[in-house]
Amino acid sequence: MVQSVLLAGFVVGVAIVVGIAVAFARGRYQHTPSFTGERATSADGVLSVARTPAAWAVSFVFLTLLAGGATVLAVGGFGVSPGVARGASILLAAVGGAVLVGYIFYGTFVAARARGLHTAQAAAFGSWAVGLLLLVAVAASLLGFA
Known part of the structure; x- marks a missing residue:
């Protein structure tokens, strides 16, 4: 129980930090259109890296390893405690x-x-x-299918 609460708190904390970072990374809006002399922001650098095939390949490998490790932990591999297995399942x-x-x-x-x-x-x-998918999931849960 405590591990689930800590994991949820950690995920929410990371989401808040990412939200704040995105809010501060956005440039100020200009009231008149200007195509010359625009300043480059850190968001432009992140977007240019995100458009490269290497970034997509690295993120795919990272997600695959994360899913594989979580699957091994979820089925109780390596003698982990049930709390860690439950956190990996989540x-x-x-x-x-x-x-x-x-x-x-x-x-x-x-x-x-x-x-x-x-x-x-x-x-x-x-x-x-996405909202329709969420409504279907809620309806299935209320009807006892999930």
């Missing part, structure tokens, strides 16, 4: 859920953009698809 479910939600959102977004919709409209359709 981590595995969280990563799997995040990948599923990202896949649904991105797929819907790209399909909407390919049909000629604007970015905001495509984002709305992606959010709608």
Whole structure:
């Protein structure tokens, strides 16, 4: 029980720190359009690295190793305590859920953009698809299927 609370607290703390970092990394909005003399921010550097195939390959390998390690710990490998196995199961479910939600959102977004919709409209359709998935999960839980 204590490990689950600590894990949840850690995940929420990381989310808060990432949110604050993203908020401070964004540049100030300019009131008039200007295409010359724009300053580069740290977000531009992160985006340029994220667009490289090497970053995608490294992140895939990292997620694969994380999922493999969490699976081994979840089934009780290496004589770990039940609390660690439960935490690994929660981590595995969280990563799997995040990948599923990202896949649904991105797929819907790209399909909407390919049909000629604007970015905001495509984002709305992606959010709608994720919300529909959440509603189906809640309905299945209320009906006793999950």
